[in-house]
Amino acid sequence: MRRSHDDGQITLLIIGFVMIVVLLVGVVANASKAFVYRRSLASWADGAAVAAAQNVAEDVVYAGPALEDLPISADGARGAVAGYVVRHGLAERFEEFDSSVVVDPTAVTVTVAFRARMPFVLAGEVGGITITAEATATAPLD
Numbered sequence: 001m002r003r004s005h006d007d008g009q010i011t012l013l014i015i016g017f018v019m020i021v022v023l024l025v026g027v028v029a030n031a032s033k034a035f036v037y038r039r040s041l042a043s044w045a046d047g048a049a050v051a052a053a054q055n056v057a058e059d060v061v062y063a064g065p066a067l068e069d070l071p072i073s074a075d076g077a078r079g080a081v082a083g084y085v086v087r088h089g090l091a092e093r094f095e096e097f098d099s100s101v102v103v104d105p106t107a108v109t110v111t112v113a114f115r116a117r118m119p120f121v122l123a124g125e126v127g128g129i130t131i132t133a134e135a136t137a138t139a140p141l142d
Contacts, residue, residue, distance in 0.1 A: 026120030037116045037131050041094070045135035048084045049110040052077035052101060053137035070139035074103040081110055095128070109136045 055076025078101045084090075091097045094114035102109045113132040 030118040030120055033118060034116065034129065034131060037114075038133060041112055041114065041131055041133040042135065044088070044090060045110050045112045045133040046137075047088075048081045048099065048112065049108055049135035049137035051080045051084045052103075052108040052110060053139045055080050056139060070141060071105050072103050072108050072139065074101075077101055077103050077108045107136055107138045109134060 053072060055073045057071040057073040057076075081099055081101045085097070085099055090099075090112070095117070096115040097112070098114070099110065099112045102111075111132065111134045113130055115128045116131050117128040
């Protein structure tokens with residue numbers, strides 16, 4: 001019986017396919033976890049923005065003409081977001097949690113971010129990835 005020169009070739013093919021499947025599972029698992037974290041963070045950002053938009057700048061409302069949107073107090077909005085973060089324990093719930101508040105006269109934008117650890121560590125994301133969400137709210141008079 002003659003031995004052919006391609007003995008063991010199927011083993012290399014199977015190992016190659018297994019490596020590809022493991023990489024695909026890792027990428028899908030990481031993407032799914034990042035998506036779920038992003039959705040959760042977007043919900044928290046929405047809640048913080050609504051809480052911040054409820055802080056009306058009363059001095060502007062009572063001092064001027066009728067307005068279409070209520071002016072928002074910058075200090076009140078920042079305080080409301082800080083209170084929202086503490087009340088819901090977001091700093092403890094999310095690793096390296098950070099929030100920022102930008103107030104223009106009639107709208108408030110809240111940006112929240114945190115560091116998420118992924119199930120499969122790929123090159124370049126050893127410490128996790130940063131996930132960010134942003135929400136804007138106004139206080140219309142309608």
